[in-house]
Amino acid sequence: MSRRDPKHLKILRGASIEISVGLSSCLCSRPESCDCNESWFLPKALISQYSPFLRAACTRDFKERDQNLIELPEDDPAAFALFVEWMYYGEYTVLASSSTLSESLHNDTNMNAKCWVLGDKLLCTEFKNYAMGRLYMQHTARSTGRVVATYNVQYVCEHSATTSKLRQFYLDYVVEHFADPTRLKGTTEEWDELLIHHKDLRMLVFQSFKTAPDQRRFVQSEMNYMDQDELLSNTLDRLRIEGNDS
Template identity: 40%
Template sequence: MDFTLVPFKEPDPSRPRTTQEYETITIEPPLSNYSLEELRLADYNKLANTQLVKPAVTGSPSVHPVSSTPQASMLVKRLAGRSRLQLLKGPGIEVVVGARPDLTGIDDSTETWSLSKALISHYSSTLRDACNWGHDDSHNLRIILFSEDPAIFELFVEWINNGTYTLEAPLPATTQPGVNIDAQAWVLGDRLGSIQFKNYAMGRLYARYTSAFEPHSIVTVDVNYSYEQTAHDSRLRMLFNNLLAVNFLDSTGVPSR
């Protein structure tokens, strides 16, 4: 199999208005059909299954292999070209994010989106079910996500349209201040039943904490968030558990805060 090194740039989440530049491997089909983030996630799953540990250190805790599930390791090809245009056809639906169920809470902090039913149904099983519920009622043109963060949902909208989302300074104000934006995006993807969006967010998290150029430290607020917002066997919690184990004796990797 032939490999071609090509330049690649991406925004650095921790350094506003800066980018990281390095070379990536563009592989011949069929792997070229997948995004860089999906390939990163596949690499993470493979690494996790071979014991994500540093060289043995006396007194360090043992880390057991992490079992992989077909759903978590699935790579889903994004539609492109004319196939993607088909998702923009048909009726739209109003998605209200951040309002109370009775709609009395709609204010400046609430966001309302008019989105293609086909598009959101393709990328989210939760939104697909909501679109299909009461489909015989022609007045069923609104979905209310009263418990979701409008700022994070906006990233999902950007992603379903562009295949990526951008984080520029100042970072969006969320309902979980201080928590990593990509971790919040993963949780939203989990609630929306969007495996591809979760894969994308996980790829960004993996790159953030394992970058050979400037790896970031793990902070307590992110670990706590992963435990509070996800199931015990979630990939997000598994990632932070592995990172904590790997950096257990490294005070620079796991600061005391």
């Protein structure tokens, strides 16, 4: 649904529900100003339109519906804030929270990956693909492409399935540019540890050595990293699992 469509206004009305994202209690030295947890009061119709996961929490016989509260303690409040921005405007803007260039690039690069991971949990394919499009542009732009660091790859390997499009993109990128220090960042020790712990990446790197450097073209077109809408049966299965865990 286009955000300019008059029908979009209808899903901004009606009953709302509180969504608490992040840890409700933390050990920060200044908890009153930390961003470990944020609460949102959002229209049920809005979140139900874009997330089958949240729609189930609002409508099914779960404790979330009875308490009018959805808790997402393991998710990143900053990523969820971008999801909210995307629901309202159809896009989001990642603001650098650091004063140094290297730290801001770190935050920016990882945030789009975190948005993809959040979209995967919320079963929102459209949001996942939007985040993937931003990631793809970040890293593949010829003149302004940003490097991929070991912590980027580590995060993706720890938070996505081995068959996910997110993991596929990062592994393809690493394999294609493994010998290019202008595209990859990290010490020899960091890459060695990454290869030891992730067999699929290690095997792809070794296999790439059989290909001439000028013929290593592993990164595919952007569309190849876009997810198709999940089958209804798969969606329902995932919702049942979440319901049993609550």
